[in-house]
Amino acid sequence: EVQLVESGGGLVQPGGSLRLSCAASGFTFSSYTMNWVRQAPGKGLEWVSYISGSSNTKYYTDSVKGRFTISRDNAKNSLYLQMNSLRDEDTAVYYCARWAPWGFVDYWGQGALVTVSS
Amino acid sequence: EIVLTQSPATLSLSPGERATLSCRASQSVSGFLAWYQQRPGQAPRLLIYDASNRATGIPARFSGGGSGTDFTLTISSLEPEDFAIYYCQQRNNWPWTFGQGTKVEIK
Numbered sequence: 001e002v003q004l005v006e007s008g009g010g011l012v013q014p015g016g017s018l019r020l021s022c023a024a025s026g027f028t029f030s031s032y033t034m035n036w037v038r039q040a041p042g043k044g045l046e047w048v049s050y051i052s053g054s055s056n057t058k059y060y061t062d063s064v065k066g067r068f069t070i071s072r073d074n075a076k077n078s079l080y081l082q083m084n085s086l087r088d089e090d091t092a093v094y095y096c097a098r099w100a101p102w103g104f105v106d107y108w109g110q111g112a113l114v115t116v117s118s
Numbered sequence: 119e120i121v122l123t124q125s126p127a128t129l130s131l132s133p134g135e136r137a138t139l140s141c142r143a144s145q146s147v148s149g150f151l152a153w154y155q156q157r158p159g160q161a162p163r164l165l166i167y168d169a170s171n172r173a174t175g176i177p178a179r180f181s182g183g184g185s186g187t188d189f190t191l192t193i194s195s196l197e198p199e200d201f202a203i204y205y206c207q208q209r210n211n212w213p214w215t216f217g218q219g220t221k222v223e224i225k
Contacts (some may be wrong), residue, residue, distance in 0.1 A: 045154075045162065045205055045216040061213045095161055103209050104152040106173065108161035 002026040002107045004096045009112030016086050020112055022079040022096030030054075030074035033099035036081045038092035039111075048094070049081065063089075086116045120144055122206050124217035130225040137193040139220045141206035146186045150210040153182055153191045156219075157202045165204075166191060196222070 008020040020036070036048040049070040050059040058070055069082040079096055093111040100106035121144040131137055141151065149169040154162035164173040166182035169189060179194040193200055201224050206217040 044218050045156075045207075047214045047216070050212070050214075059212050100167075102167065103150065104164060104167040104207070105154075105162075106164055108163075111161060 002098065004098065004107055004109035006094065006096050006109045006112035009094065009114050011115045011117065012086055013118050014087060014116055016116070017082070017084045018086065018114060020081040020083070020094055020096075020114070022109055024077045024079065024096075024098075027098070029072075029077040032101075033057075034072060034079045035097040035099055035105065036070060036079075037095045037097050037105070037108075038090075039095070040089075040092045043092075046092075050099070051079070083114070086114075088116050090114060091116045119213060120147060120208055120211050120215050122208060122215055122217035124204075124206060124220045126220060127218075128221045128223060130223050131196055132225045133196050133198055135196055137191075137196055137200070137222055139191040139204055139222075141184075141189040141191070141217050143187045143189075143208060147208040147210035149185050150208055151182075151184070151189050152207045152209070153180075154205045154207065155200075155202050156205065157199075162205065193222075 003025045005023045012018050033052050035050050038048050039045050051070045067085045071080045093113050095111045096109040097105040098107040123142045125140045151169050153166040156162045165180050170182045181192045183190050203219045203221045205219050
């Protein structure tokens with residue numbers, strides 16, 4: 001059974017940093033592109049970042065470029081999102097999401113809440 | 119960035135009725151469009167990919183159509199568990215983008 005479990009969320013002050021982790025199981029992690037997608041409270045979905053299986057390709061949405069870094073450790077079946085210089089508008093539930101080989105997300109984690117507030 | 123506009127924002131229907139949701143793209147996304155369902159407090163669930171292909175385990179009452187800039191999601195006969203928010207999403211151009219969602223609520 002495919003499982004994606006996020007951790008590392010919490011309350012952080014504006015300008016602070018946080019690192020999210022996603023532990024994957026039930027599939028060959030290194031073979032799959034992975035993503036972070038977020039959802040602000042009561043709002044819609046926004047793609048944050050994308051990383052290929054080999055880490056050769058990474059994409060970021062403009063609003064997080066230069067502040068967030070996506071990475072993975074295939075030996076540990078883990079995906080990460082390092083978030084620096086956090087802003088109020090980064091407050092959201094962050095989902096770890098697997099990209100199916102034929103495109104689109106076929107599995108989602110349960111989400112990790114990040115709250116940026118003073 | 120490709121903007122996806124969903125309509126209507128809210129659809130009020132009764133169980134057993136047919137639901138038709140629309141998603142319009144600001145430029146062509148070819149057939150690279152998906153539909154997701156999100157129930158309160160849950161992560162999204164993939165329903166349809168590449169405009170018209172049902173994902174694994176999705177009931178046949180869900181169907182998708184369209185290409186280019188205009189797409190539809192149809193639920194042929196609403197079940198109680200179908201009342202939720204539905205999002206379309208494109209993967210033709212980075213950044214992948216979502217529509218703002220259509221809420222299907224019980225009338």
